[in-house]
Amino acid sequence: MEALIFSTGVVALAEIGDKTQLLAFILAARFKKPLPIIAGIFCATVVNHGLAGALGAWITSMVTPDTLRWVLGLSFLGMAVWTLIPDKIEEEETKIAGQLGVFGATLVTFFLAEMGDKTQIATVALAAKFSDPIWVVVGTTLGMLVADIPAVFVGDRFAAKIPLKLVHGIAAAMFAVMGVLALLNVGNLL
Template identity: 60%
Template sequence: MEAFFVSVFAIAIGEIGDKTQLLALLLAARFKRPLPIIAGILFATIANHLLAALLGHWVATHIPADILRWALGLSFLVIAAWTLKPDEMDDTKIDYGKYGVFAITVVTFFLAEVGDKTQIATMALAAKYNDIVMVVAGSTLGMMIADVPAVFLGKIAAPNFPFKYVLWGAAAVFAALGCAVLFGLGDGLI
């Protein structure tokens, strides 16, 4: 259960201000159909984070423990720094064509999440824990916790939300995870 709870917390915090959260806002404003958008986010996140977790697990089983510890610790520190720079969506016009809202959401979310900090964090969490199912379940729930309100609230709440403070908090969480891994602190906690 530890892998699940750490994954939920890390991903939910890391997703605040992320480009996929901004994509949720964009899709909600464009289509005004929250249920297929939410279903698309869920499907894309499961697929994307499952691939990330499998890669993270493979790395953990094929890389020596000392090298893995340094790589994981440093990757969490990089994610902490990356978190301080919120993502922005560019103003390019997306051609939605004849595809349904669900399909558009799945494709755009999956592609937007490739190489994203939450995908990399999921890979690092899967490398840390030996429980792919709990990491994917936790990271998916974390994404949903952050993105579903964005779908329902849209741009109404965005100007009043204290993104700056949340981003600093998220960076602190990832930095703490990185330091704990590097210094071997709380081996049973993270």
């Protein structure tokens, strides 16, 4: 249960202001069809984070606990820094929409935008940290939806009222604490 709750919270915070949340704003403004957009976000996230969770679980089986501790600690510290860097959406990611319909465009653009994104990398690290990658993937998917569904329904008006620096600071602090604890081998981290 810890994996679910922690993964949901940290990814929801990390997703605020992320390029995939910006993509949700753009798709919502362009198509004004929230349900196929949300369905596309959900499906793309399940597949993308499912692959990331499997990679995280595989990593834990391939490296020693001491090496894993260093990899996780440094990864979480890197995520803390990356979370503080604002994302920008690339125009090419929204051009696919014309040929695939709303659901297809959302599915493809979200999947591609999430490749190598901080929430995907966080999913790999969280799956390596916790013993149950399925709960991590469920949590990171919920975190994405918690952040992106309001973006789809409320759009840019909502984004202007969110203190992004504060939210990113909180998410960065959570990643940094996890990194330091992993490096110090404090608690039941592995």
